[in-house]
Amino acid sequence: MKIKKLFLNVSLILGLILSANTLLCAQDYVFQVLAIDGEALYMKGDHWQAVELGQSLMANDIVRVERNTYLGLAHQNGATLSLRKEGTYEIDHLSSKVGNQKRNVASKYANLYVKSLKNASNKTVTASAERGIDQNRVKIFLPNSVDVFNDEVILRWKNMSTIDEKYEVKLKNMFNEVIAVEEVQDTKTVLNFKDEKIAKERMIIVSVNSTEFKDQQSNDYGMKHLTPEEAAPIAQELKELKLEITDEQSALDKLILASFYEQNNLLADALTNYEYAISLAPEVEAFRVAYNQFIFRNGLAN
Structure with missing residues (x-):
């Protein structure tokens, strides 16, 4: 009698579990x-x-x-x-x-991207990204030190005290020797690690200053380009992801790529893919908002 009662209880529990799983699947x-x-x-x-x-x-x-x-x-x-x-x-x-x-890898990073959005408010994030910048200095949207996976990254900065300024982008080696200087009239530039001036450097230090107002300058930011050996574990999953995404020239797929780089703590590469997304759909404000959200949640505006 006890065995029969135990069997009924187990059957009831299993039935409830199966019903719950069915309900969860139906709600996917x-x-x-x-x-x-x-x-x-x-x-x-x-x-x-x-x-x-x-x-x-x-x-x-x-x-x-x-x-x-x-x-x-x-x-x-x-x-x-x-x-x-x-x-x-x-x-x-x-x-x-x-x-x-x-597309298992693409689905994984799309889910992680959505997860990062769950507690974000567009207005709060955008405003916070602006407020976090010191009024008296240039701020490059990078951590103080960052690893870089790709040969090309886009650097962007903000200067709250001036507009329409010319800027000087200065690159130094790890011995603090200046190895390259570029003048730009925008608040962004493209850095290519295959450039002969920096290709052999293990680490470079980048800074930006106003050409007219020398006191308007950024801190130094260290950037280390990963060696093939260091990049190998990341490269394999990235290869799988690129095979899965429907169109690498889609702004949405650039968001998924940005999520991949963010999860692997390659923030310069992630920011570059947000830049690509914006350039592919410049009329869509949502991608600029996504860029600001990324900067806010990673503390890059402080």
């Missing part, structure tokens, strides 16, 4: 929102509600994209999808358009 997202610029709504019950950044969209949901809106989505299989045309879309139909091919 189909798409997640990576970027939104403008207004998009989704049907929740009998009411339309605003689509928010980082939100999950489920099977049977209906999304309405308003005029002049950009909606960037990541499918659960890792594929990305951009909606720009005004209209109403069924999530199940959109899911069928991206196919069933599983």
Whole structure:
């Protein structure tokens, strides 16, 4: 009798577990929102509600994209999808358009990107990124010392006290000897580690100053280009990721690449991919917001 009762209890517990798993599977997202610029709504019950950044969209949901809106989505299989045309879309139909091919690495970093957005407020992040900069100095958006994976990175800085200034970008070796100086009329420049002036350097030190106001200058920032041996563990997963993303020239896929670099603590490479995303979709404010969010959560504006 006791054995029969024990069997019934075990059966009941297993039944509850299976039911819970079935319910969880039924609630799995189909798409997640990576970027939104403008207004998009989704049907929740009998009411339309605003689509928010980082939100999950489920099977049977209906999304309405308003005029002049950009909606960037990541499918659960890792594929990305951009909606720009005004209209109403069924999530199940959109899911069928991206196919069933599983992209495990892309999905992993899309999920990690969305996770990083969960507690972010666009207005707070943007304002904080601006306020964190000392009014009396140039601030390069880098940590004090950073490893670099790729040959090319984009450096950007902010000078709160002046606008439309010419700047001097100075590169020094680890012995504090100046090895290159570049004058630019923008607040960014491209640094290429294959350049003969720095190609043989194990580490370079970069700083920026105003050409007109010499007291407007940045701190020194150390940048170390990874050797092939150091880069090898990262390179393999990156190769898999690049094989999976639908279009490496897609701004959304640049966000996923940025997430990959951020998770591997390669912040200069991550920032460069945010720059690429902005350049690929310059009319979409959401990518500039994403850039500011990255700077804020990594403390690069302080």
